[in-house]
Amino acid sequence: MIHVEGLTKIYRVHVRQPGFVASLRSLFHREYREVAAVDGINFDIPEGQIVGFLGPNGAGKTTTMKLLTGLLHPTSGRIEVGGFVPFRQQNAFKKRVSLVMGQKSQLIWDIPASETFLIHKEIYEIPAASFKERIDYFTEMLDLSLIIDKPVRQLSLGERMKCELVAALLHRPDIVFLDEPTIGLDVNMQEALRRFIQSYNRDYKATILLTSHYMADVSALCERVLVINDGKLIYDGAISKLIDRFSPMKRITLVLGAKIDTSVVEAAVRNGGGRVVAYDYPQLEVEGPREEVTGLSAKLLTELPVIDLTIEDPSLESVIGLAYSEGAAGESRR
Amino acid sequence: MSGAAAFWRKYGVLFKSDWAIMMAYRSETLIWMVGAFVQPLVSLAVWVSLSGEGSIAGYTASDYVLYFTAVLVVDRLTRAWDVYELDRDIREGTFSAKLLRPFHPIHWSINGNIVYKTFFAMLMIPSWLLLAMFFPAMRIPVDMGTIGLVILAIALSSAIRFVIGYQFGLLAFWSNRATAMYALYEGIHMFLSGRIAPLSMFPDWVADAARVLPFYFTVAFPVDLLTGRLADEPETVWIGFAGQAGWLLLLALSLRFIWRNGLKRYGAAGG
Known part of the structure; x- marks a missing residue:
């Protein structure tokens, strides 16, 4: 379902020195540095699998997600998602995938979430009967009845996140990218979202790639994890082995x-x-x-x-840190 | 559902939601609209007092009242503001949410323009008609056929200014100075489009340049139509529409080019 080969994304970063004089100098002479956010990674994900995508901040997780959804053009390498090349931005591709970013909202701030859902109904061309059926499904699964008609800006973070998930899944994508979907949520809410993600995967055979800093998310949802550090894939395998071995x-x-x-x-x-x-x-x-x-x-x-x-358990960060510092790169890479 | 029907349903639902948002912020919208009146009114006051009992550049005091009322309305109905939103969306990465949906982001902006301009027209045109009852200088000396042409000219100008603004916004793919560049463009536009004074006030070569570049077509042309200045010049009218259509086509092509190349540079900032 997802095929990634030699994927590399290099950013050209303008080097800024602090201070007024340096800022004047940079008007005339700009220095650039090349940073490989993603550096030659390979993996395949079969249909219906939930895979955890782990790594410290800045490791390249989000960049990979953006490459896989077509937001970014790769510098080199091949990506195929559901048979499409993401950065070609075809509508048929966009109707099959979804990206949820815990820190970014796609709901319209000033009006109720139900209005965003209506917009998605038209934009994704969802038939009226299916739309109603799906809204009922989500309302029941996520307990939305009291929040769906409040303006989004009045929702709590957890309530908003539930609505984000609905907006992202309303068109019933079979390939879903979840970037920190539980960030900042309390334990109960995390648990509710986790259960929901699990049943979505089960009910619709959805392929899911998930990043999270919460060990509980990953261990509850994913049998397989990919660990990335400094843009390189350093582990691809079962989560149980990762924790046992490194922590x-x-x-x-x-x-x-x-x-x-x-x-x-x-x-x-x-x-x-x-x-x-x-x-x-x-x-x-x-x-x-x-x-x-x-x-x-x-x-x-x-x-x-x-x-x-x-x-x-030790924090996921520390497990990954250990994995990295123990030189797991060589022995764990497939 | 046919493709065209589905397309218009998308516009329909976007129109409703944008309208709801605008209504939630109606007082801000009003302040914003009225704020744009200041510059034409100041220009009006200056020219009316300078012209006194006589006329300057073919305009009497009464002509200036009509001219700047028309400028005020035409400018408000054709001005695009997308550059600011687009620049922010691209730099901060909020553009991603629109890019992920199977409906080109430009439609969201076009729809926003339609919503706000509909609102402005609903307020400004009745106000004008009401004021014209009391102030003869504000009465429009043209027939209904010309009004039809004015509406077409305003629609084309609105499209031209939108496409220009959108391209300035897309410069944010390359630079973080998109809005500054747009401000520079707007400064030139203020003079060459006839917003600060009729083009006949300027040296011939400036006026000629403005007529070749898109400037004249965006404000002065619809204003001249509306104020009856082109009543005896059918040829100028056709040249005006041809100029609008030609520029719109050219700008649409360059928009396509900038869009395709810009997208490759998009950094989708933020997590």
Whole structure:
């Protein structure tokens, strides 16, 4: 469904020096630097797959998404999406794809989202009966009935994001690019959107490429991930292997109810197979191997006066950082 | 649904939504409209006081009243402002949302022009008719046939000014000075289109240049038609329409060229 070969995008960036004198000088002599935002990447995504697209900020994720949707012209390489060359901007192509950017809105700000939906109905030439059926489907799935007729500027971020998804999926694209769809949303809202994305994929066999900084999004939705860093693809494979390999530790954060001696705390943690990262009463941070974390927490709960305990995966950023710093490039690339 | 019907339905739904947005901001729209009256009214005051009892360049005080009323209306109904929106959309990357939809972004802008100009016409034309009842100088000395030609000339001028403005906006694909360049163009336009004074006030070579370039056709030509200046010159009328059509065609071709090349440079800024 998506085929990418040797894809490269080079930006020519005007180098600006700070300061007034430098700005005057740049009037006469401009310096340019070439930056490869995407640097020779290859991958294929079959129909109906949800793939997570990961990488630190500025790694080239969004640029790749923009190349795949035809917003940008590639400097070199081949892209085929659903049998189309995206940058030719054919309407038949645009009717099959969609791009949702968490930080950019395609809803019209001053009028209710339902009006944007009506515009999409005409622009995508959706028959009236299907339009109604789809709006009903979305309204039920996303609980929209109370927000659809409010001006978009009065919606909360989460409500707006739901409407963004509807606007993007109303024409029922079979290829969907989601760029940070859950950014800035609370946990419940993230969960709701995740469930929705999952059922859209299941109901319509949609091929989905998703970027997110939230580990939970990626692990709930994607079996396969692509990791990109500095414009290069450094990992393409199962998510379970990525986490196991690059982040064997989990972090436990505890709040203690009474002040306990450091040595006692350290002994308890050591007994459970963990390590104290920081102890500053009442907060205690412990790190332990993924497979022993349940036993370790149980031990800490019995041996220490614990008020609160949370177990977290390391942030996706840090997993990717680890993947990159451990030189995963060579061994993981297919 | 046939292709043409589907196309017009798209315009229909865009018109409704743009109209709703404009109504949400109706007081701003009004202030904006009235703000554009200042320059022609100041010019009017200057020329009326200078001409006194006599005439300058073939215009008496009463002629100036009619001339600048016509300038005010024609300019308001033909002026395009797309450069500002387009420049911002391209530089900040908000253009992407329009580019992703299977309907050329230019249609959104054309529709916006139709909406606002319809609104302006609905306010300005009745106001003019009302004022003309009290001020004889504002009465239009032409027949209905000429009014039809004026409407056509205004429509063509509106299209020309839109296509010029849109191309200046597309310069944002290459430069972040698109609006500055447009401001320079507008400055020249103010003089050469007859907005600041009738072209007969200028040296012959300036007036001639304005008649060859698109300037005369955008404001002065519809104004001359409307104020009856071309009543005995059917030839000039046809030359005027031919000039409008010719420039529109040329500009449409260059728009196509700039669009295709600009799109390759689009950076779709922002995440």
